[in-house]
Amino acid sequence: xxxxxxSYKNVGSSNETDVKTDLYTFKCxxxxxxxxxxxxxxxxxxIIKFFKKNHKLSKRRYSLVNSKxxxxxxxTNGSKNxxxxxxxxxxxxxxxYQVNRYSCFGFIGAPTKRELDSENNEENINEDGTVxxxxxxxxxxxxxxxxxxxxxxxxxxxxxxxGYLIKSKENIHLTTxxxxxxxxxxxxxxx
Amino acid sequence: xxxxxxxxxxxxxxxxxxQQVSKQIQHRARVLSTADVxxxxxxxxxxxxx
Numbered sequence: 477x478x479x480x481x482x483s484y485k486n487v488g489s490s491n492e493t494d495v496k497t498d499l500y501t502f503k504c505x506x507x508x509x510x511x512x513x514x515x516x517x518x519x520x521x522x523i524i525k526f527f528k529k530n531h532k533l534s535k536r537r538y539s540l541v542n543s544k545x546x547x548x549x550x551x552t553n554g555s556k557n558x559x560x561x562x563x564x565x566x567x568x569x570x571x572x573y574q575v576n577r578y579s580c581f582g583f584i585g586a587p588t589k590r591e592l593d594s595e596n597n598e599e600n601i602n603e604d605g606t607v608x609x610x611x612x613x614x615x616x617x618x619x620x621x622x623x624x625x626x627x628x629x630x631x632x633x634x635x636x637x638x639g640y641l642i643k644s645k646e647n648i649h650l651t652t653x654x655x656x657x658x659x660x661x662x663x664x665x666x667x
Numbered sequence: 668x669x670x671x672x673x674x675x676x677x678x679x680x681x682x683x684x685x686q687q688v689s690k691q692i693q694h695r696a697r698v699l700s701t702a703d704v705x706x707x708x709x710x711x712x713x714x715x716x717x
Contacts, residue, residue, distance in 0.1 A: 477713060573717060602692045621704050625714035631699040636692050656696045663694070 520578040538586035578647040585613025585638040605667035606637040613638035
């Protein structure tokens with residue numbers, strides 16, 4: 477059973493790119509607003525992204541985290557809040573799945589600032605802008621394995637790009653080569 | 668996500684500051700088996716009934 481979530485609302489869709497993107501917002505325990513983007517791609521693939529609203533204009537909005545001073549001020553290590561953020565994202569995923577049983581959900585675990593530093597992480601940084609085996613990839617991967625049963629979903633990892641797809645087994649048209657092709661194109665366009 | 672390109676000097680000599688190593692790679696998908704999914708999964712959680 478899913479843990480506690482924040483109350484979220486759908487705030488419409490964005491058509492800034494050629495990919496229709498559903499937008500959701502919620503406010504966390506620290507009164508910080510978050511934006512969740514659910515990109516609608518071919519083959520019923522939904523790519524999930526989220527970031528803090530005050531990072532909206534940053535190119536690195538998917539990589540940024542709460543600062544240590546922010547956590548100190550709020551007297552927390554942020555873990556409980558972080559788990560509720562993930563639960564909220566999961567709730568949106570579940571709501572999408574209830575409407576469309578063919579839905580497949582993907583993410584690319586964005587690298588941290590340290591993981592983007594070639595002096596610290598040279599061996600994992602790829603020319604196409606992706607970073608292999610990021611911390612987020614590992615954490616989100618563990619998180620989704622808790623909830624998505626392998627009897628209903630296939631778990632597909634692309635560790636070299638920190639990509640992950642949870643594929644509905646009802647979506648029989650989406651084959652593994654198509655998934656590789658999808659991520660290849662996605663990386664070319666978005667990373 | 669940032670892109671890191673090798674920046675070699677005019678004579679092919681790179682300084683430690685400008686050289687950023689990068690790798691061109693083909694991203695292969697790996698379909699996890701049930702055992703892979705179960706391997707690092709805490710028993711404290713139950714799968715969602717969907």
